[in-house]
Amino acid sequence: MAAETTIVVLGAGINGAAIARELTLSGVGVIVVDGSDIAAGATAWSTRLIHGGLRYLEYGEIGLVRESLAERNRLVRLAPHLVRRLPFYLPVQGRWGGLWAAAARLVGCESLARAWQGRHGRGSWTVGIGLSLYDLLAAGAGWPRHRVVRAGHAGMPLIDAQAFPFAGLYDDAQLLFPERFTVELLVDARGIAAAAGTRFDVETHREVQFGHDGVLRVGPSAVGGGPFEVRPDAVVNATGAWVDRTLAAVFPDALAAAGRPLMGGTKGSHLVVRCPSLRAALADYGVYGEAGDGRPVFVLPFGPELVLVGTTDIPFSGDPAAARADEAEIDYLLAAVTRLFPAVALRRDQVQQHYCGVRPLPFVSGDARSPAGVTRRHLVVRHDDASLPLWSIVGGKLTTCRSLAETIAATVLAALDVPVRSTSRERPLPGACAGASRDAVVSACRDLAEQAGVLRADATEVAKHAVSLFGSRAVAIWQGGRGRAAEAGLIRGVGLPRAAVGFCVREEWATSLDDLIERRLMLSFHERLSRESIADVAESLSAAGALPSDRVAAAVDGCVKRLEERYGRRVSRVGEGPGPGGQAIQGGQR
Ligand SMILES: Cc1cc2nc3c(=O)[nH]c(=O)nc-3n(C[C@H](O)[C@H](O)[C@H](O)COP(=O)(O)OP(=O)(O)OC[C@H]3O[C@@H](n4cnc5c(N)ncnc54)[C@H](O)[C@@H]3O)c2cc1C
Numbered sequence: 408m409a410a411e412t413t414i415v416v417l418g419a420g421i422n423g424a425a426i427a428r429e430l431t432l433s434g435v436g437v438i439v440v441d442g443s444d445i446a447a448g449a450t451a452w453s454t455r456l457i458h459g460g461l462r463y464l465e466y467g468e469i470g471l472v473r474e475s476l477a478e479r480n481r482l483v484r485l486a487p488h489l490v491r492r493l494p495f496y497l498p499v500q501g502r503w504g505g506l507w508a509a510a511a512r513l514v515g516c517e518s519l520a521r522a523w524q525g526r527h528g529r530g531s532w533t534v535g536i537g538l539s540l541y542d543l544l545a546a547g548a549g550w551p552r553h554r555v556v557r558a559g560h561a562g563m564p565l566i567d568a569q570a571f572p573f574a575g576l577y578d579d580a581q582l583l584f585p586e587r588f589t590v591e592l593l594v595d596a597r598g599i600a601a602a603a604g605t606r607f608d609v610e611t612h613r614e615v616q617f618g619h620d621g622v623l624r625v626g627p628s629a630v631g632g633g634p635f636e637v638r639p640d641a642v643v644n645a646t647g648a649w650v651d652r653t654l655a656a657v658f659p660d661a662l663a664a665a666g667r668p669l670m671g672g673t674k675g676s677h678l679v680v681r682c683p684s685l686r687a688a689l690a691d692y693g694v695y696g697e698a699g700d701g702r703p704v705f706v707l708p709f710g711p712e713l714v715l716v717g718t719t720d721i722p723f724s725g726d727p728a729a730a731r732a733d734e735a736e737i738d739y740l741l742a743a744v745t746r747l748f749p750a751v752a753l754r755r756d757q758v759q760q761h762y763c764g765v766r767p768l769p770f771v772s773g774d775a776r777s778p779a780g781v782t783r784r785h786l787v788v789r790h791d792d793a794s795l796p797l798w799s800i801v802g803g804k805l806t807t808c809r810s811l812a813e814t815i816a817a818t819v820l821a822a823l824d825v826p827v828r829s830t831s832r833e834r835p836l837p838g839a840c841a842g843a844s845r846d847a848v849v850s851a852c853r854d855l856a857e858q859a860g861v862l863r864a865d866a867t868e869v870a871k872h873a874v875s876l877f878g879s880r881a882v883a884i885w886q887g888g889r890g891r892a893a894e895a896g897l898i899r900g901v902g903l904p905r906a907a908v909g910f911c912v913r914e915e916w917a918t919s920l921d922d923l924i925e926r927r928l929m930l931s932f933h934e935r936l937s938r939e940s941i942a943d944v945a946e947s948l949s950a951a952g953a954l955p956s957d958r959v960a961a962a963v964d965g966c967v968k969r970l971e972e973r974y975g976r977r978v979s980r981v982g983e984g985p986g987p988g989g990q991a992i993q994g995g996q997r
Pocket of ligand 1: 417419420421422424440441444445447448449450451452453454455456458645646648649652653656674675676718764766767802804805806807
């Protein structure tokens with residue numbers, strides 16, 4: 408019977424979470440286990456775009472672009488509090504350039520394409536053809552059609568007009584916080600399972616082992632929670648760039664039977680830049696430019712103060728958790744920005760932080776296509792030799808997480824002889840709100856914030872910040888914090904209620920200070936994050952029973968150290984610099 412079926416999903420990245428949600432919609436029990444935290448992998452290290460992937464057209468990936476555009480349009484509708492439309496300028500160097508490069512790419516000669524493109528750049532004709540095809544593939548969704556404009560077009564970012572006399576203008580979408588999107592997928596799955604009376608668990612910071620007795624042993628949580636055992640009907644290995652490592656550790660026979668690695672990741676680095684003149688030059692547009700070697704580089708608004716720049720694409724075979732942006736990559740990205748915006752004179756000391764992750768791409772043998780040319784399409788691999796039904800997910804994008812989940816759920820359920828009862832195609836995320844409904848949520852949160860003692864002058868900004876992260880669920884933060892003295896007041900410097908900490912612990916599986924700072928409250932990017940802010944979060948975490956009070960100071964030290972080592976982000980005490988920042992990053996700045 409379907410109600411007794413239990414499927415374990417390994418990996419709580421955006422794909423694992425979407426698969427878990429899709430499976431719960433068909434009434435099966437689901438246990439999600441992550442070796443680290445929700446969205447602690449590539450999901451957090453991405454360029455944060457929900458896009459068709461214009462450049463994949465050059466590689467002939469028409470089907471992937473069509474699917475991605477359909478999903479882009481859907482996610483803007485179903486998760487409008489997190490996914491927003493973003494107009495892009497694509498600067499071009501002349502009229503004709505790029506046609507030969509595009510042709511070379513289509514037939515798989517990436518190095519030739521780069522050489523041609525590096526010399527002549529992309530021309531407005533090539534870009535116009537690509538964008539027309541993009542419009543055609545997205546047809547029917549009511550999005551504006553592209554235009555090709557001359558440099559200096561009203562409102563256009565201040566891109567070097569001499570070097571780039573034309574630009575394509577088109578729309579795609581941005582998901583500022585895929586970490587929050589992933590959490591909401593799991594929150595939704597929990598609600599679906601509760602309504603259906605089926606099992607749904609999310610277990611983070613845990614290792615798994617599989618015995619030949621068919622039992623999966625889930626180890627104790629690194630942050631509390633004892634071990635347990637489960638006999639699953641099937642396992643989905645959705646551990647992204649770790650897929651081979653997970654097979655080696657948990658299902659070595661399946662890896663041996665595959666006879667070759669499944670994954671061949673490349674690392675990509677990003678810069679988060681705090682440069683007011685660059686942010687102003689960008690206006691509220693994304694820029695899809697090229698570095699000197701013809702590689703695509705995005706320069707994106709990241710809230711009202713910051714700019715996100717990325718990315719690189721370098722083969723990487725080490726532990727994905729150890730990937731870091733190196734100095735050469737940082738210089739490369741800075742040079743790419745300077746090429747587009749020479750007047751800004753961006754400096755190294757304006758890089759607030761960097762981050763780096765590994766793309767979970769399919770393995771291709773050494774002499775095959777360049778990293779940029781490896782398909783971004785996902786593959787589902789069934790391990791026929793495993794002693795239980797086991798699948799691994801290879802590849803995928805943020806953009807296609809939902810359609811990927813629909814395919815995987817249908818495949819797994821068919822193999823277990825369980826019918827698909829429902830899909831997520833028209834299912835909004837739990838926090839979905841936009842337009843007037845969003846305004847009503849902000850206003851309710853503002854009133855609640857004032858009742859909780861937040862100054863009237865600050866209440867609207869605090870409410871907007873909370874809604875940009877939690878959508879309509881933000882109201883429950885204040886409702887849940889009522890009567891809890893330890894949850895009163897604001898986290899210093901960052902304009903969020905302390906009650907959000909308890910909310911994330913009770914409702915969103917946050918178990919550690921790093922979970923909260925990096926993947927729930929998104930404070931690791933906040934311009935005004937200080938040691939005091941982190942201490943407030945740690946104390947609230949302790950009050951919520953998830954951190955012993957005698958470990959608060961050490962946790963704060965550990966968090967500050969990690970932010971510096973991992974992201975190059977220096978966090979000071981208030982008044983010590985790097986100086987007061989502007990406003991918080993919020994999703995709805997347009
Ligand atoms: C540089 C870069 C830029 C990108 N930009 C974009 C973009 O703009 N738009 C877009 O659509 N896509 C983009 N992508 C692709 C997208 O980010 C990924 O395809 C997607 O996040 C993969 O999600 P996932 O859930 O499969 O893997 P991950 O997010 O990596 O999640 C895997 C999870 O598995 C866990 N795990 C690992 N080993 C184990 C184990 N043994 N047991 C249990 N859990 C384990 C990890 O802790 C992690 O949480 C980008 C990727 C990169 C790296």
